[in-house]
Amino acid sequence: MCFCYQPNSFEHACHVVMSVKKLLKRVTAPKLTQEQLAKLTSSEHTDDLHCHLHEFTYGINSEPLALIAMTFAALIHDVDHKGCSNAQLMVEDPEMVERYRGKSAAEQNSVDVGWEMFMEDRFDRLRRCIFLNQNELKYFRQVVVNIVMATDIFDKDLNALRRERWSEAFSESNAFDSDLRATIVLEHVIQASDVSHTMQVGF
Amino acid sequence: MLPPLPSNSYPTITFVRQHWQIYKKWNRRLFLEMHAAFKAGRLAKDPASFWYKGELGFFDNYVIPLARKLKECGVFGVSSDEYLNYAQQNRNEWEARGMDLLNVMVAELDE
Numbered sequence: 001m002c003f004c005y006q007p008n009s010f011e012h013a014c015h016v017v018m019s020v021k022k023l024l025k026r027v028t029a030p031k032l033t034q035e036q037l038a039k040l041t042s043s044e045h046t047d048d049l050h051c052h053l054h055e056f057t058y059g060i061n062s063e064p065l066a067l068i069a070m071t072f073a074a075l076i077h078d079v080d081h082k083g084c085s086n087a088q089l090m091v092e093d094p095e096m097v098e099r100y101r102g103k104s105a106a107e108q109n110s111v112d113v114g115w116e117m118f119m120e121d122r123f124d125r126l127r128r129c130i131f132l133n134q135n136e137l138k139y140f141r142q143v144v145v146n147i148v149m150a151t152d153i154f155d156k157d158l159n160a161l162r163r164e165r166w167s168e169a170f171s172e173s174n175a176f177d178s179d180l181r182a183t184i185v186l187e188h189v190i191q192a193s194d195v196s197h198t199m200q201v202g203f
Numbered sequence: 204m205l206p207p208l209p210s211n212s213y214p215t216i217t218f219v220r221q222h223w224q225i226y227k228k229w230n231r232r233l234f235l236e237m238h239a240a241f242k243a244g245r246l247a248k249d250p251a252s253f254w255y256k257g258e259l260g261f262f263d264n265y266v267i268p269l270a271r272k273l274k275e276c277g278v279f280g281v282s283s284d285e286y287l288n289y290a291q292q293n294r295n296e297w298e299a300r301g302m303d304l305l306n307v308m309v310a311e312l313d314e
Contacts, residue, residue: 008232015229026279057278083236084245092245153265166272185276192273192286197229198266199290200222 004079004113017074019193019200024070027061058182065136069143070186074193076114077148081106086154104152111148115141143186150187151194162187222289223296227304230258234308251309255301262294 002010036051054062061067082089089105090097100108118127131137152158162184169180192199237250250257270287273279297304 008236012229023273023279026282028278028280060278084240088240088245170276181276185278188269188272188276192269195266195269197225198262198293199270199286200225 001075001079001114001117004117006081006083009078009081009083013075013078015196016077016190016193017071019196020070020074020189022200023189023193024061024067028057055178058178058185060182060185063182065130065140066143066182066186068130069140070147070190072114072118072140073144073147074190076110076144077107077151077190077194079110080113081110086152104149104155104158107148107152111145114148115144146183147186147190150190153191153194222293226293226297230304231308234305235312238312251305254305258297258301259294262290262297266290267294 005013036048036054039048039051082092084092086097086105090102093105096109097105099105117123127137131140149158150162165180166184169177169184234250234254237246240246241249267287267290270290274283274287277283
């Protein structure tokens with residue numbers, strides 16, 4: 001993976017990975033018993049601290065596959081980056097931009113390059129350790145795609161969509177949607193990690 | 204027995220200002236990368252012409268609102284304030300010292 005990055009850029013990728021891990025460690029992670037898990041699906045859990053924390057954090061740290069996907073996405077988010085903006089890519093590599101229909105070409109390319117490597121035979125055992133079945137692999141890929149796309153912060157349409165979804169998820173007038181909130185928070189975690197040099201102390 | 208360190212000792216200052224050192228390091232790297240792109244004809248404008256104001260705009264329109272959202276979503280508990288505070292401190296420090304730093308980076312390029 002390191003050699004698929006431009007010189008010096010892999011250090012940025014490592015910085016983003018560490019920042020993602022640091023942020024995710026700060027999300028409260030209650031351990032749930034079977035009884036508490038059962039309560040989560042009922043209305044009897046209002047006094048249960050762990051269940052409350054689980055809801056409070058939208059279950060982010062209770063989903064290990066999503067957390068692995070976050071780390072993987074951080075690692076590959078800039079792989080094979082050409083050192084220029086998507087706008088400049090239209091000049092330098094119009095074929096690539098056309099392949100991705102003019103949308104987040106650098107980010108989509110990074111997903112493809114990183115995913116192709118992950119699917120190589122030499123990582124068979126790693127994949128078998130992570131995924132029990134094809135559905136888990138599909139879910140993992142969905143999270144990875146979503147998270148890497150979130151690092152395109154210059155696409156006006158995508159930004160408007162994200163702002164709309166944030167408002168929808170955290171509006172007091174809307175119904176509480178834990179999955180939507182978790183998805184959006186994870187998108188913001190990778191965005192913050194991508195610019196973490198602007199807002200954090202060392203590791 | 205070692206004497207206690209004064210409150211304004213060098214190690215303390217280094218720790219407190221670590222966020223600024225990290226920001227400066229990566230800011231410089233990005234500037235050099237974009238300057239190289241400009242020299243290679245891959246960037247229309249010389250980054251030195253917009254770097255100071257550009258960073259302020261980046262803090263005001265992207266970094267600080269993003270850090271504020273991390274705080275508002277509430278899942279990071281007691282450390283929610285940390286990122287927002289560091290972002291605001293870096294923004295203020297860049298406003299005060301960014302032009303000088305930019306001049307140093309430009310001078311380095313000319314050497």
